[in-house]
Amino acid sequence: MVWQLDDELWFPNPRWGEEDGLVAIGGDLSANRLLLAYSNGFFPWYAYQMEHEPHWYCPLDRFVIFPSEIHISHSMRQLLRQQKYEVTFNEDFEGVIQGCSTAQGRNEKGGAWLGPDIIEAYTRLHRLGYAASVEVWEPAANSMGKRLVGGLYGVCLCKAFFGESMFSLAPNASKFALIHLANSMKAASGRFIDCQFETALFKSMGGRHITYDEYMQILSA
Secondary structure (H helix, E strand, C coil): CCEEECCCCCCCCHHHCCCCCEEEEECCCCHHHHHHHHHCCCEECCCCCCCCCCEEECCCEEEEECHHHCCCCHHHHHHHHHCCCEEEECCCHHHHHHHHHHHHHHHHCCCCCCCHHHHHHHHHHHHCCCEEEEEEEEECCCCCCEEEEEEEEEEEECCEEEEEEEEECCCCHHHHHHHHHHHHHHHCCCCCEECCCCCHHHHHCCCEEEEHHHHHHHHCC
16 A cells, blocks of 8 residues: 655555555655654655655665674775775765766666755755765875765664665775765764665675564664
């Protein structure tokens, strides 16, 4: 069953949703609704070029990375030692979210989801202190300044990081960002990085499945 949201701030029980995790349609992308969504395991995901209202997902099978379980391959350890890239936090949120939107021509594909409304909503969350970015920089060719070559962004709530998107314009730049995020969260006793869905990349870096009940138990601890 898929529920139609209205102007009130509420979400249905995700156990009533579709098998793919779709639970509700409609509502808005206000900061209050987004914070309510993430605190209950929901996130918006919809093809903005074809659909005109948010689709809200809450899979009962969650894929997360616990910071203490991040897997760093031998090649990535070598890259970390080389100090080829510089990593910052929240230095260029808008640059990262724009990079996530346009890298590899993502915004030109029919299923593109990171459109103007999403960018505006999460930039607003960032200004309120609830969304964060990790930037990966490479020294500019002329040795003057630096160039943004990768990064990720997501929502910070309940000592967890809800990953939204990542991009890479240089080899392994997004992995570099993810490793630094996990290490930073580990130092701050962060709970988990929510990957939303399993991918080969996240699995190779230590991601694993937990149930929605486990997920909510950790969030509300």
